[in-house]
Amino acid sequence: MNLKELITDKVKKKFGAALEEVSDFRDDLCLTIKNDQIVQLAKFLKEDPELEFVMLKDVTAIDWATRKKRFTAVYHVYSFKLNYTLRIKANIDDDPPVIESVTPVWRSADWYERETWDMYGIKFINHPDLRRMYMPEGFEHHPLRKDFPVLGIPGSLPLPHKAE
Amino acid sequence: MGLEAKLTQDGFITTTIDSVIAWARKSSVWPMPMGISCCAIEMIAAADPKYDIARFGSEVMRFTPRQCDLMIVAGTVTYKMAQVVRRIYDQMPDPKWVIAMGACTSSGGMYRSYNVVQGIDQFLPVDVYTAGCPPRPENLLNALMTIQEKIGKTKARDYQNRSLKELELSQI
Numbered sequence: 001m002n003l004k005e006l007i008t009d010k011v012k013k014k015f016g017a018a019l020e021e022v023s024d025f026r027d028d029l030c031l032t033i034k035n036d037q038i039v040q041l042a043k044f045l046k047e048d049p050e051l052e053f054v055m056l057k058d059v060t061a062i063d064w065a066t067r068k069k070r071f072t073a074v075y076h077v078y079s080f081k082l083n084y085t086l087r088i089k090a091n092i093d094d095d096p097p098v099i100e101s102v103t104p105v106w107r108s109a110d111w112y113e114r115e116t117w118d119m120y121g122i123k124f125i126n127h128p129d130l131r132r133m134y135m136p137e138g139f140e141h142h143p144l145r146k147d148f149p150v151l152g153i154p155g156s157l158p159l160p161h162k163a164e
Numbered sequence: 165m166g167l168e169a170k171l172t173q174d175g176f177i178t179t180t181i182d183s184v185i186a187w188a189r190k191s192s193v194w195p196m197p198m199g200i201s202c203c204a205i206e207m208i209a210a211a212d213p214k215y216d217i218a219r220f221g222s223e224v225m226r227f228t229p230r231q232c233d234l235m236i237v238a239g240t241v242t243y244k245m246a247q248v249v250r251r252i253y254d255q256m257p258d259p260k261w262v263i264a265m266g267a268c269t270s271s272g273g274m275y276r277s278y279n280v281v282q283g284i285d286q287f288l289p290v291d292v293y294t295a296g297c298p299p300r301p302e303n304l305l306n307a308l309m310t311i312q313e314k315i316g317k318t319k320a321r322d323y324q325n326r327s328l329k330e331l332e333l334s335q336i
C-alpha cells in the first residue's frame with residue numbers, strides 16, 4: 001500500500017465524518033479536519049505506531065477575508081519513520097476565531113502558535129503562554145489579516161517623541 | 165595642520181580656545197555602532213584595514229553609549245527597536261551627533277510597511293543622511309567627514325548650559 005493511502009485510510013477509519021476533505025495537490029497530501037478534533041488527530045498521528053508524526057514543523061494560518069469560515073489553521077508535521085511531511089488544515093469561524101492548542105502533543109507548537117496569534121488573532125485554547133511574538137505588547141491589531149492596511153494604522157505603534 | 169613644522173620654528177602657536185576644542189572634538193569622534201541589520205556589515209568594513217576609519221580618528225567603536233559622541237544608526241529601525249535606539253541615544257553625553265546610514269534609516273527604504281519606522285528623523289535629530297542600500301564604506305567615511313566639518317564650525321560654549329528639560333530622566 002502506498003504511503004498516502006495508508007495515512008488517509010487510517011485517519012478515515014478513526015475520524016470518519018470529522019475528516020472533511022482529503023486533497024493531494026502536487027504530491028502534497030493534505031487533510032482537513034473539523035476544528036474541534038484537531039488535538040485528537042494530532043495525538044493519533046503522533047502516537048500511532050505505524051505513523052509516528054513526532055515533529056511539528058510549522059503552524060500558520062490563512063485569512064480568506066470573504067469566506068464564511070474566515071480562517072484556516074495550517075500545520076505541517078513530519079514523520080522520521082515514514083520520511084514524510086503531512087499537512088493538516090482546520091477551518092475556523094470568525095468572531096472570535098478560536099481553536100484548541102496542540103502544545104500538549106507537540107511542545108514546539110508553543111512559539112508557532114504565539115506567532116499565529118500575533119499575526120492573525122487566532123486564539124489557541126490551553127496554550128501555556130499566549131503572548132505576542134513580534135509586535136509589542138499592547139498592540140491591538142493583527143497585521144497579516146487581510147483588512148489590515150500594509151502601512152499600518154497611524155498611532156497604533158508608539159514612537160519616542162523627538163529629541164532636540 | 166602642519167603643527168610640527170610650526171613647533172620647530174617658534175615653539176608656540178596662537179589660536180582660540182574654541183578652535184582648539186573643535187579641532188580636538190572633530191579629530192576623535194567615537195562612534196556608537198548601532199548596527200541593527202545589513203548596513204552594519206558595511207559599517208564594520210569601514211573599520212577594517214582597507215577603508216580604515218582610524219584615519220579619521222574614529223576607530224574606537226564603543227559599545228557603551230556613555231563614551232560615544234556619534235551614533236551611526238546602521239540598519240532597519242522597527243517601531244519596537246525605536247524605543248531602544250532612543251534610549252541609547254539619551255544615554256550618550258552631549259555634544260552628540262547622528263548618522264542615518266542607509267535607505268532604511270533615512271526613509272524606511274524598501275520596507276514600506278507597518279512595522280518599520282519611515283525615517284529615524286521622526287524621533288532622532290539626524291545630522292547626515294547616507295544614501296545607498298547599503299552605502300559603501302566610502303560613503304560612510306564621507307558622512308563622517310561631513311560631520312567633522314560640522315563639528316569644526318561649532319564653538320565650545322554651544323554645548324554649555326543646555327537645558328535638560330527635554331531629557332526624560334526616568335529613561336536614563
Ligand code: SF4
Pocket residue numbers: 201202203204238239240265266267268269273296297298299
Ligand atoms: S538600507 Fe539596505 S543594507 Fe541597509 S539596513 Fe536597509 S536593507 Fe539593509
